[in-house]
Amino acid sequence: MALLRASGEHTGDAYDFQSVNGEAVDRSGVPHADLLIDYAEAVTGDDPDRLIRARTAIAETLGPAALVDSAGVAAIFQAVVRIADATGIPLEEYKAEITEDVREELGINDFPSVRA
Amino acid sequence: MTELTYRASPVPIRDDLAAAHRRAWRRIAGPGTWWDGPTRVAIAAETRNAPACTLCRRRKEALSPNAVAGTHDSLGALPEIVVEVIHRVRTDASRLTESWYREALDNGLSDGEYVETVGIVATMIAIDSFTHAMGLPTHPLPEPLPGEPSRHRPAGAKPGLAWVPTIAPEDLTDAEPEIYLNRSAANIHRALSLVPDEVAGFFDLDDVQYLPDALLRDFGNEHRDITHAQIELLAARVSAINQCVY
Numbered sequence: 001m002a003l004l005r006a007s008g009e010h011t012g013d014a015y016d017f018q019s020v021n022g023e024a025v026d027r028s029g030v031p032h033a034d035l036l037i038d039y040a041e042a043v044t045g046d047d048p049d050r051l052i053r054a055r056t057a058i059a060e061t062l063g064p065a066a067l068v069d070s071a072g073v074a075a076i077f078q079a080v081v082r083i084a085d086a087t088g089i090p091l092e093e094y095k096a097e098i099t100e101d102v103r104e105e106l107g108i109n110d111f112p113s114v115r116a
Numbered sequence: 117m118t119e120l121t122y123r124a125s126p127v128p129i130r131d132d133l134a135a136a137h138r139r140a141w142r143r144i145a146g147p148g149t150w151w152d153g154p155t156r157v158a159i160a161a162e163t164r165n166a167p168a169c170t171l172c173r174r175r176k177e178a179l180s181p182n183a184v185a186g187t188h189d190s191l192g193a194l195p196e197i198v199v200e201v202i203h204r205v206r207t208d209a210s211r212l213t214e215s216w217y218r219e220a221l222d223n224g225l226s227d228g229e230y231v232e233t234v235g236i237v238a239t240m241i242a243i244d245s246f247t248h249a250m251g252l253p254t255h256p257l258p259e260p261l262p263g264e265p266s267r268h269r270p271a272g273a274k275p276g277l278a279w280v281p282t283i284a285p286e287d288l289t290d291a292e293p294e295i296y297l298n299r300s301a302a303n304i305h306r307a308l309s310l311v312p313d314e315v316a317g318f319f320d321l322d323d324v325q326y327l328p329d330a331l332l333r334d335f336g337n338e339h340r341d342i343t344h345a346q347i348e349l350l351a352a353r354v355s356a357i358n359q360c361v362y
Binding site for chain 1: 127128129130201205206210211212235237238244245246248249250251277278279280282302307308318321322326332335336341342343344345346348349350351352353354355356358362
């Protein structure tokens, strides 16, 4: 989240972070956010037909190389989150501070891993 | 050993990504720090088996995983406590607690064995999720390699930052790989540092599937076929779905 915000600050784009929760995707401000959000949800979900559709949409719209890169990112974060959760590693204070408003707005502070 | 390959993929897979996956497969096959090759491959196999476990499915559906007792549907090659760790990390990681981790230690697992197990599970998830996301078949597991684990525990590892002991950059010695060279000592990089080889191994994958640390804030240049913003949106959505704050 901190890097998404920093990326927007660099380019002068204001991103709507509700898209991180799968909401208001059309207002996110990130190009092709709808396809990427759908792909993330399909990769983490259990509907094979949805994943085929999402994968096809990425490949046809952004290109096959973008599909590979998207698959790489989605897959590595499926693993990163488990390392964080299984080791009890905390979010750094500076990251917590700069994302405090967004985490509150999106309900991230209510995640079980925050309360553990 | 049969090498992991993406030659049959209908979509070309970047050479650096395929090479990193091959390196990861070799690492899983060989002796680690606390586990030997056959055990590491058994942990990899059990990671794949976990989603089919009835106990894990019932726990996932329960308000609290502690409310459901039972035995895991395992492949039978590993002690039950190792299976418990693999299955919980694979299927219900967001509800893990420090007391659950302490219980794993009380049941005979060392903290080093625990961290190495988490590293193997994470490596398997990174690679299997990639093939899943691409619509490719899973790779056959590697054949275990002979050899003894190094059993090296970093002298500078300390408790406090996380549930598991970790090693700060200033506490690394010549006996450990330079795990913070070319990457920050961000907490996520320190998470597995009780077993430095797992840090080096996992972030070798992270560098190609996500971005090398030095390029994360290089917003003036794009290094992939999706932009920084698109990468971070994908990452944030996957983290949110997994209910992970990181």
